[in-house]
Amino acid sequence: DAGVIQSPRHEVTEMGQEVTLRCKLISGHNSLFWYRQTMMRGLELLIYFNNNVPIDDSGMPEDRFSAKMPNASFSTLKIQPSEPRDSAVYFCASSLTGYEAFFGQGTRLTVV
């Protein structure tokens, strides 16, 4: 298994544009986490899915952020419209038991 795969690795976009980040889970895993990492705030949990169902989205900053899990192996995080303060590294992580979380390589988002 190639592990958790995220795309794109880097994204530079202009303020106001829509951004979609993608994540492919490890086969067989049933839990999916989206994290955002910044120097100021560290690693923040944005949303957690279990068996494709969003369980906790209390970390989603605002309505501009949305996440979906259309099937058991794939998830998207969308920001619309994007703002410069959204610039960060976004990680997704998957697990089987909800314990050992395996991280993807991350997407470095820059909004100019």
Place this chain on the structure above:
Amino acid sequence: GENVEQHPSTLSVQEGDSAVIKCTYSDSASNYFPWYKQELGKRPQLIIDIRSNVGEKKDQRIAVTLNKTAKHFSLHITETQPEDSAVYFCAAFFNDYKLSFGAGTTVTVRA
């Protein structure tokens, strides 16, 4: 609450010396405590974890201790090497799924 506090924020040690990072957590129901290592520009990777039914776990030069009564756990790295230089995060599970991270410790091993 779901807070995890981590200290120190930076740690510089001489190669061969030991490094200790300490974390405290707020929810007494937490029962799983992983530690992640993140090298510059890379993803966090699990290096060791401990569950609440044990007080200590060791894997070669790395050990973790847990004091559930005091709600704190620590990472110990012995005989540090340059490749140990990285950012280390402690974490605790809340509500059986929410993995909350400490702020991270930047460890620098001086040759």
